[in-house]
Amino acid sequence: MADLEGMAIALIKGKKNDVESKVKEAIEEGVKPETILNDGLIAGMSVVGERFRRNLVYVPEVLISARAMKSGMALLAPHLSAGGVKPIAKVVLGTVKGDLHDIGKNLVAMMLQGGGFEIIDLGTDVPAETFVSAVQQHNATIVGMSALLTTTMPYMANVVKAIRDSGLKDVRTMIGGAPVTQQFANDIGADGYAPDAASAVEVATRLVPAKA
Numbered sequence: 001m002a003d004l005e006g007m008a009i010a011l012i013k014g015k016k017n018d019v020e021s022k023v024k025e026a027i028e029e030g031v032k033p034e035t036i037l038n039d040g041l042i043a044g045m046s047v048v049g050e051r052f053r054r055n056l057v058y059v060p061e062v063l064i065s066a067r068a069m070k071s072g073m074a075l076l077a078p079h080l081s082a083g084g085v086k087p088i089a090k091v092v093l094g095t096v097k098g099d100l101h102d103i104g105k106n107l108v109a110m111m112l113q114g115g116g117f118e119i120i121d122l123g124t125d126v127p128a129e130t131f132v133s134a135v136q137q138h139n140a141t142i143v144g145m146s147a148l149l150t151t152t153m154p155y156m157a158n159v160v161k162a163i164r165d166s167g168l169k170d171v172r173t174m175i176g177g178a179p180v181t182q183q184f185a186n187d188i189g190a191d192g193y194a195p196d197a198a199s200a201v202e203v204a205t206r207l208v209p210a211k212a
């Protein structure tokens, strides 16, 4: 019988092979893809995110769980799209121009993916015009930016401005990274700020406009 609780536990422990076999088993048994996603993978990743926020686990453990989640998601993805499960929203994500730090950004990507978002990851050293064209190309709802340097965080203001100047009125911006603060987000007119990967999911969820 499909073991979704075991899948979540395997993910929390970062046991990639166990997650993969449990996802395969559940798919073969005909468990709904969204049930596997919500009650297995996302349930496990939520625990990891919460433990990370409370400093009960650290970056290496999160990355190992994130890798397990990614493998499980890779097996599930074709079934999710075949079953018509829509992502909550598309997020264009990148580390801003001049900045090569991507460990935090990758964690945010994994947590958002685990939270039901589709991620268009632009990588690092991303100029404002690349954010803008990616939003237009993918019809994204949220632009997420990361910066780890005090010298690169001001560039986030350029991206916010470029998004506004392009007439993308319904697009929301959110920012994060070690030197970034809520005050800074307010100053540059970003719509959201998250101090860590777990709260990034909460912030992104809040930024998605409610459906009429």
Ligand code: B1M
Binding pocket: 059, 098, 099, 100, 101, 102, 103, 104, 105, 107, 108, 143, 144, 145, 146, 147, 148, 149, 150, 151, 174, 175, 176, 177, 178, 179, 193, 194, 195, 196, 197, 198, 200
């Ligand atoms: Co760099 N580096 N680094 N570095 N590096 C820092 C950031 C630094 C604080 C180290 C120090 O001096 N103590 C310092 C910045 C000082 C400053 O600006 N005030 C620094 C420096 C100076 C530099 C170089 C300039 C060094 C040099 O070459 N002289 C250089 C710059 C290169 C460049 O970017 N152009 C550089 C290079 C590097 C490496 C390449 C060696 C490597 C990066 C490897 C990589 O990312 N692939 C590196 C690393 C690893 C670090 C430290 C040690 C660790 C950063 C990290 O990954 N943290 C860092 C010192 C430190 O922080 N202790 C340092 C773990 C990660 C999980 O946290 O990224 O904060 P973080 O992400 C968190 C949150 O911030 C948040 O969620 C994440 C998970 O909770 N978050 C978001 C992040 N993005 C978000 C986006 C969101 C929401 C939340 O919404 C979209």
